[in-house]
Amino acid sequence: MKALIHQVFGIFSRQERFRLLGLVTLMLLGAWVEVLGIGLVIPFLGILNNPALIHENPVLRWLYTFLGIQSEVRFMIFSTCALVLVFIVKNGVLAILYFSQAGFVVSKEVSLSSDLLTRYLAAPYALHLDRNSADLIRTVTTDVSRVTTGFLQPMLILVTELLVLAMIAALLIYINPLIALLVGAMMSTIGLFLMRYFKAALSEYRHDSRRFGIQAQKWASQALGALKEVKVFRAESYFNSAYESNIHGYSKGVRVFTFLSQTPRLVVETLAVSSMLLLVVAILSQEGDVRNIVPLLAVFALAAIRIMPSVTRIIAAIISLRFCRPALDSVTRDLLLPQRASGDSxxxxxxxxxxxxxxxxxxxxxxxxxxxxxxxxxxxxxxxxxxxxxxxxxxxxxxxxxxxxxxxxxxxxxxxxxxxxxxxxxxxxxxxxxxxxxxxxxxxxxxxxxxxxxxxxxxxxxxxxxxxxxxxxxxxxxxxxxxxxxxxxxxxxxxxxxxxxxxxxxxxxxxxxxxxxxxxxxxxxxxxxxxxxxxxxxxxxxxxxxxxxxxxxxxxxxxxxxxxxxxxxxxxxxxxxxxxxxxxxxxxxxxxxxxxxxxxx
The missing domain is CATH 3.40.50.300 (P-loop containing nucleotide triphosphate hydrolases)
Structure with missing residues (x-):
C-alpha cells in the first residue's frame, strides 16, 4: 500500500499536490454538510411530531425566543425553510466539489498524455526500435484515460465517500450506539467478503485485458496501414481474425469489470433494506410505542438512503483501482523517461x-x-x-x-x-x-x-x-x-x-x-x-x-x-x-x- 501511494503521488507536480490538498479540504466540507443535512432532520421531525418540544428543548426554546416568533406554526414554517436552505447550500457545496474533482481529473489527463508524448519524442531512437508504436499510442491514450478516469477519479470518490461514511457513522453512533454498531458491523462484513471475491476475479483478467487491448490496436493499425497489400493479397480474413481474437480477449476482461462494478449496488440495496427492517424490529423491542421511534427511524432511513450509494461507490472505486493498476504501472514506468534528449539543452x-x-x-x-x-x-x-x-x-x-x-x-x-x-x-x-x-x-x-x-x-x-x-x-x-x-x-x-x-x-x-x-x-x-x-x-x-x-x-x-x-x-x-x-x-x-x-x- 505504501508503494502504491508513493506511485500515485509520483505522477503529481508540486502545484498539483497543492490542488489535491485543496480538494481534500473541500471533501471534508462536503462530508460535514452531508451530515449536517441528515442531523437536522431529527429535531425537525421531532417538532412536527410533537410541537411541545419547541419549549422543552433548551436549544429550540432559545432559538424560538431569539427569533421573536409568536406561534409554534410559524416556527415550524421557519424550520422548514431553514432546512430547505441547508439542503440547497449542501448540494451547492457538493456541486462545487464534483466540478472541482472533474476539472482536476481532466487537466491531469491532458498533462499526463502531453508529458508522455513529449518523453516518447525525446526518448532515444533505440527505444522505438524495441517497442511497438501501438503500445506507445495506447499508453498515451487508453492507459492515461484509465489512470485518470479509472484510477484517479475513483481514488477521489473513495476518499470523499469514506469521509461521508465516517461522519454519518459518528452521527448514528451518537444517536443509538448499539444499533449503529450492529448495522456497521454487518455492512463491513459483507463489504469485506465482496472485496475478497472481487480481488480474486479481477486478478485473472486485469493484466490480460490490457495485453489483448494492445494487440488488438496493433492489428487494427497494421491492417489499415497496409490496406493496399491487404486488398491485393486478399488478406482481409487474416487480419480480421487476428483482430477479433484479441478484441474478444480484451472485451472479456471489460465485461468482468463492468459486471463486478454493478454487482455491489444489488448486494448493498438488499443489505440496506434488510438492515432497516431489522432496525424497526430492534427499536420496537426496546421502545414499544411506534410513535416514539418515528424521528429516529426517519434519520436512520435517510442515512441509509445516503449510505447505500456511498458503499456502492466505494466498492466500485476499489474494483476500478484494482482493474486499472496495470495502466498506472505502464504510465509511471514511462514517466521515468527523460523529457529532453540527453545533452540537448x-x-x-x-x-x-x-x-x-x-x-x-x-x-x-x-x-x-x-x-x-x-x-x-x-x-x-x-x-x-x-x-x-x-x-x-x-x-x-x-x-x-x-x-x-x-x-x-x-x-x-x-x-x-x-x-x-x-x-x-x-x-x-x-x-x-x-x-x-x-x-x-x-x-x-x-x-x-x-x-x-x-x-x-x-x-x-x-x-x-x-x-x-x-x-x-x-x-x-x-x-x-x-x-x-x-x-x-x-x-x-x-x-x-x-x-x-x-x-x-x-x-x-x-x-x-x-x-x-x-x-x-x-x-x-x-x-x-x-x-x-x-x-x-x-x-x-x-x-x-x-x-x-x-x-x-x-x-x-x-x-x-x-x-x-x-x-x-x-x-x-x-x-x-x-x-x-x-x-x-x-x-x-x-x-x-x-x-x-x-x-x-
Missing part, C-alpha cells in the same frame, strides 16, 4: 541556431562501433572516414551491410558504443544535434502528412511561422515547384493520407523539399531512390546532383547509378569499410564491388 540549441553558417559542415566517423542494445553481433565495426565541405559521398553495400545504421548514427538518432561521430565540427555524443538546422534527411519511405503541401514542406513549423518564400525555394531546388504551381490550390493543396494523391516520385521530391526548407549544409539521402522506377530514379538523381557543391551530400544506397555520380564512395561489407575511393578506383581494386556492379548491369 535549450542553451546549446540557441547557440547553434544563431550561427549555423559559421560552422564547418564536415562529417567524420572516427573508430565507430555499434550494435543494438542486447545484441551480441556488431552492426558497424571500426568505421572511420571524413567528408569535406561540399563533397558528395556515397555509402554503398549489400543489404545488411550497416548502411542505414550508419545514417542513423550520422543523424544523431543512435549513439556509437565506441568512437565518435563528428557533424558540423561537433561530437554528437557531447551535445544534442539540432538536425533541422544542420542536417537535411530524405528517407526511402518519407512520411507524408495528411495536410497541405505547405505544411509538409515546413515540417513541424506552426502556420504563423512558415515562410512561403522558403517553401517555394525548397520546392524549386527539389524541382517540384512548377508542379505545385500548376495545382489548383498551390501550396494549400491537400496531399491525402501518406500522400496518396501524389505519385512515388512526387512524394520523394516533396521529401527533398522538406529536407531543404531549413537550408541545411548537410543532406543525407537514405535509399531515397530504391523504390522508384528507372525514369523517376534518374530524375531524382539529377536533382541530387544539382545540389552538389552547395551542400555536403551523403547518399546511402545500393543503387550504383546514384553512387557513380558521387565524388567518392565508401563500400561497406558486413559492418566494415572494405574499400574507399572513386567509382573507377573501386571497380578496379575491389572484386566484391566489381561483382556488385556486374550484378546490377
Amino acid at each position: 535549450q542553451e546549446a540549441v540557441v547557440e547553434m541556431d544563431a550561427t549555423p553558417e559559421t560552422l564547418d559542415s564536415a562529417v567524420g566517423f572516427e573508430g565507430v562501433w555499434y550494435r543494438h542494445p542486447g545484441m551480441e553481433q556488431w552492426i558497424l565495426k571500426d568505421v572511420s572516414f571524413h567528408i569535406a565541405r561540399g563533397e558528395c559521398l556515397a555509402v554503398v553495400g549489400h543489404s545488411g551491410a550497416g548502411k542505414s545504421t550508419l545514417a542513423d548514427l550520422l543523424l544523431g538518432l543512435l549513439e556509437p558504443d565506441f568512437g565518435k561521430v563528428i557533424v558540423a565540427g561537433v561530437d554528437t555524443g557531447d551535445i544534442g544535434l539540432n538536425s533541422r538546422i544542420h542536417i537535411g534527411y530524405v528517407p526511402q519511405h518519407p512520411y507524408v502528412l495528411d495536410e497541405s503541401v505547405r505544411r509538409n514542406v515546413a515540417f513541424g513549423v506552426s502556420d504563423e511561422q512558415i515562410d512561403d518564400a522558403r517553401v517555394w525555394q525548397a520546392l524549386d531546388m527539389a524541382r517540384f515547384g512548377d508542379k505545385v504551381r500548376s495545382m489548383e490550390n498551390g501550396l494549400n493543396t491537400e496531399v491525402g493520407e501518406r500522400g496518396v494523391k501524389l505519385s512515388g516520385g512526387e512524394r520523394q521530391r516533396l521529401s527533398i523539399a522538406r529536407a531543404l526548407y531549413f537550408d541545411p549544409p548537410i543532406v543525407v539521402f537514405d535509399e531515397a531512390t530504391s523504390s522508384l522506377d528507372q525514369h523517376t530514379e534518374r530524375e531524382i538523381n539529377d536533382t541530387i546532383s544539382g545540389l552538389a557543391g552547395s551542400k555536403t551530400l551523403i547518399v546511402v544506397t545500393h543503387r550504383l547509378a546514384a553512387a557513380a555520380r558521387c565524388d567518392r564512395i565508401v563500400f561497406l561489407e558486413r559492418g566494415s569499410i572494405r574499400a574507399e575511393g572513386k567509382f573507377e578506383t573501386l571497380y578496379e581494386s575491389c572484386p566484391t564491388f566489381r561483382s556488385m556492379v556486374g550484378a546490377a548491369q
Whole structure:
C-alpha cells in the first residue's frame, strides 16, 4: 500500500499536490454538510411530531425566543425553510466539489498524455526500435484515460465517500450506539467478503485485458496501414481474425469489470433494506410505542438512503483501482523517461541556431562501433572516414551491410558504443544535434502528412511561422515547384493520407523539399531512390546532383547509378569499410564491388 501511494503521488507536480490538498479540504466540507443535512432532520421531525418540544428543548426554546416568533406554526414554517436552505447550500457545496474533482481529473489527463508524448519524442531512437508504436499510442491514450478516469477519479470518490461514511457513522453512533454498531458491523462484513471475491476475479483478467487491448490496436493499425497489400493479397480474413481474437480477449476482461462494478449496488440495496427492517424490529423491542421511534427511524432511513450509494461507490472505486493498476504501472514506468534528449539543452540549441553558417559542415566517423542494445553481433565495426565541405559521398553495400545504421548514427538518432561521430565540427555524443538546422534527411519511405503541401514542406513549423518564400525555394531546388504551381490550390493543396494523391516520385521530391526548407549544409539521402522506377530514379538523381557543391551530400544506397555520380564512395561489407575511393578506383581494386556492379548491369 505504501508503494502504491508513493506511485500515485509520483505522477503529481508540486502545484498539483497543492490542488489535491485543496480538494481534500473541500471533501471534508462536503462530508460535514452531508451530515449536517441528515442531523437536522431529527429535531425537525421531532417538532412536527410533537410541537411541545419547541419549549422543552433548551436549544429550540432559545432559538424560538431569539427569533421573536409568536406561534409554534410559524416556527415550524421557519424550520422548514431553514432546512430547505441547508439542503440547497449542501448540494451547492457538493456541486462545487464534483466540478472541482472533474476539472482536476481532466487537466491531469491532458498533462499526463502531453508529458508522455513529449518523453516518447525525446526518448532515444533505440527505444522505438524495441517497442511497438501501438503500445506507445495506447499508453498515451487508453492507459492515461484509465489512470485518470479509472484510477484517479475513483481514488477521489473513495476518499470523499469514506469521509461521508465516517461522519454519518459518528452521527448514528451518537444517536443509538448499539444499533449503529450492529448495522456497521454487518455492512463491513459483507463489504469485506465482496472485496475478497472481487480481488480474486479481477486478478485473472486485469493484466490480460490490457495485453489483448494492445494487440488488438496493433492489428487494427497494421491492417489499415497496409490496406493496399491487404486488398491485393486478399488478406482481409487474416487480419480480421487476428483482430477479433484479441478484441474478444480484451472485451472479456471489460465485461468482468463492468459486471463486478454493478454487482455491489444489488448486494448493498438488499443489505440496506434488510438492515432497516431489522432496525424497526430492534427499536420496537426496546421502545414499544411506534410513535416514539418515528424521528429516529426517519434519520436512520435517510442515512441509509445516503449510505447505500456511498458503499456502492466505494466498492466500485476499489474494483476500478484494482482493474486499472496495470495502466498506472505502464504510465509511471514511462514517466521515468527523460523529457529532453540527453545533452540537448535549450542553451546549446540557441547557440547553434544563431550561427549555423559559421560552422564547418564536415562529417567524420572516427573508430565507430555499434550494435543494438542486447545484441551480441556488431552492426558497424571500426568505421572511420571524413567528408569535406561540399563533397558528395556515397555509402554503398549489400543489404545488411550497416548502411542505414550508419545514417542513423550520422543523424544523431543512435549513439556509437565506441568512437565518435563528428557533424558540423561537433561530437554528437557531447551535445544534442539540432538536425533541422544542420542536417537535411530524405528517407526511402518519407512520411507524408495528411495536410497541405505547405505544411509538409515546413515540417513541424506552426502556420504563423512558415515562410512561403522558403517553401517555394525548397520546392524549386527539389524541382517540384512548377508542379505545385500548376495545382489548383498551390501550396494549400491537400496531399491525402501518406500522400496518396501524389505519385512515388512526387512524394520523394516533396521529401527533398522538406529536407531543404531549413537550408541545411548537410543532406543525407537514405535509399531515397530504391523504390522508384528507372525514369523517376534518374530524375531524382539529377536533382541530387544539382545540389552538389552547395551542400555536403551523403547518399546511402545500393543503387550504383546514384553512387557513380558521387565524388567518392565508401563500400561497406558486413559492418566494415572494405574499400574507399572513386567509382573507377573501386571497380578496379575491389572484386566484391566489381561483382556488385556486374550484378546490377
